[in-house]
Amino acid sequence: MIFIGRWNPLLYYLLSYAGFLFAVEISNPDGVRPKNHKRLRWVSMGGFVVFIYGVVSWVQAVIATMPR
Numbered sequence: 001m002i003f004i005g006r007w008n009p010l011l012y013y014l015l016s017y018a019g020f021l022f023a024v025e026i027s028n029p030d031g032v033r034p035k036n037h038k039r040l041r042w043v044s045m046g047g048f049v050v051f052i053y054g055v056v057s058w059v060q061a062v063i064a065t066m067p068r
Contacts (some may be wrong), residue, residue, distance in 0.1 A: 001017045017047045 024040050 010058055013054060014051065017051060020044070020047065 021044060024044060
């Protein structure tokens with residue numbers, strides 16, 4: 001993203017978070033779940049909370065730059 005001039009921390013976070021969720025889904029075993037599976041759920045929920053915070057902050061920034 002730096003090479004194409006589109007560096008944005010929120011976009012970087014969204015791509016990495018989507019990659020994390022994709023990796024969690026791909027690594028979901030068919031048999032017995034590993035011991036850390038509950039932690040992955042909490043990590044993904046924490047990431048979702050950060051995602052919501054980022055989106056709300058971005059919307060507030062866009063609204064603040066709009067002409068009145």
